[in-house]
Amino acid sequence: MEKNNFYDFQYDELKSFLALDLNLDKKKSSMRANQIWKFIYKNGVSQIDNFKNLPKEFKENIKKKITFNRDTIQEKKKSLDGTIKWLLKLKDGNLVETVYIPFGKTGTLCVSSQVGCTLNCKFCHTGTQMMVRNLETSEIIQQILIAKDELEDWKIEKKIRNIVYMGMGEPFYNFENVKKSILILKNKEGLDYGPKRITVSTAGVSPEIYLAANEIKTCLALSLHAPTDDIREKIMPINKKYNIADLIKSCSEYAKVNKEKIFLEYVLLKNINDSEACAKNLIKLMGKFPCKLNLIEFNAWPGVNYEPSNKETIDKFFNLIKQSGNIVTLRKSKGGDILGACGQLKTESEKIRESLKNN
Ligand code: SAH
Numbered sequence: 001m002e003k004n005n006f007y008d009f010q011y012d013e014l015k016s017f018l019a020l021d022l023n024l025d026k027k028k029s030s031m032r033a034n035q036i037w038k039f040i041y042k043n044g045v046s047q048i049d050n051f052k053n054l055p056k057e058f059k060e061n062i063k064k065k066i067t068f069n070r071d072t073i074q075e076k077k078k079s080l081d082g083t084i085k086w087l088l089k090l091k092d093g094n095l096v097e098t099v100y101i102p103f104g105k106t107g108t109l110c111v112s113s114q115v116g117c118t119l120n121c122k123f124c125h126t127g128t129q130m131m132v133r134n135l136e137t138s139e140i141i142q143q144i145l146i147a148k149d150e151l152e153d154w155k156i157e158k159k160i161r162n163i164v165y166m167g168m169g170e171p172f173y174n175f176e177n178v179k180k181s182i183l184i185l186k187n188k189e190g191l192d193y194g195p196k197r198i199t200v201s202t203a204g205v206s207p208e209i210y211l212a213a214n215e216i217k218t219c220l221a222l223s224l225h226a227p228t229d230d231i232r233e234k235i236m237p238i239n240k241k242y243n244i245a246d247l248i249k250s251c252s253e254y255a256k257v258n259k260e261k262i263f264l265e266y267v268l269l270k271n272i273n274d275s276e277a278c279a280k281n282l283i284k285l286m287g288k289f290p291c292k293l294n295l296i297e298f299n300a301w302p303g304v305n306y307e308p309s310n311k312e313t314i315d316k317f318f319n320l321i322k323q324s325g326n327i328v329t330l331r332k333s334k335g336g337d338i339l340g341a342c343g344q345l346k347t348e349s350e351k352i353r354e355s356l357k358n359n
Pocket of ligand 1: 121123124125165166167168169170171201202203204221222223265267296297298299300
């Protein structure tokens, strides 16, 4: 029988598991669940043998039913600007990437939700990789634990202050596992990330935006990248399924329920979406629901057909939005020298799959 993976458990599930599968009474199962949860998620102890104050017999029993083993680091790259990218090897050999982006002493961790991606946004490197599979809850959680270990981030004052689901994959195409991972992240007995410290970024899967408003409840980022359907369709095929009108409706609802502005992400692509007319249309669109804009410099990758907008165009675009009274920021790219920046993540998983097929 395959063992349960610890990092798939919700707090309450662990309690019931200890009661039912390890035959602990109600009080004991609560107490043990709390102890283990704290060891793993608060103190960063990853080996069950190092759990102090737990009876040996209990440790032996739990080891028979639950594995605490972690995915491994296949490769680690550090950028000149301090960005760190870990390539993690999952138990089936697939590879995913996790990126830490420092801002001074603290920073943001960018986690992946799928191996590869099915969306095919034309400017995104991950899109050129054949989709392999959804990540399990435990595989998402482990990205955070591994990064915390690597950064020695187990003090009360967190180094990883924010977690963004902006790595490889579309989080809302892996809704259940993403949701479960967020519930674990938010749990106060453990990692204790507040809803405002977590951002899920979607290319715009409208039905799941409605669901997430009530079931996920974090900050939401929408990868908009164009103010009109005709442009958006050309660079993001998903727009044919859920268009801008759909997104305005679902994001309005999300903002209403969660009382937070939606972050609109907008990669500036030369001569594609960076004209004055685009800026004006974007201003109109921004008037329709509570949102703020994050302009992103395009990060090139080998073989891409787009170019970044030039500096004057970016400044002009930025100023037009700013003058309209909207909140706008410009995200300078980080980690570009290690292909760790937005849209540059891509792993060799497809090749591994190919070679497995051939064996
Ligand atoms: N599928 C989700 C999560 C991926 S997030 C989503 O689309 O939101 C990755 C972010 O980086 C998205 O906003 C994406 O559009 C953006 N991005 C993709 N390729 C990029 C590139 N080459 N340069 C800059 N940003 C890019």
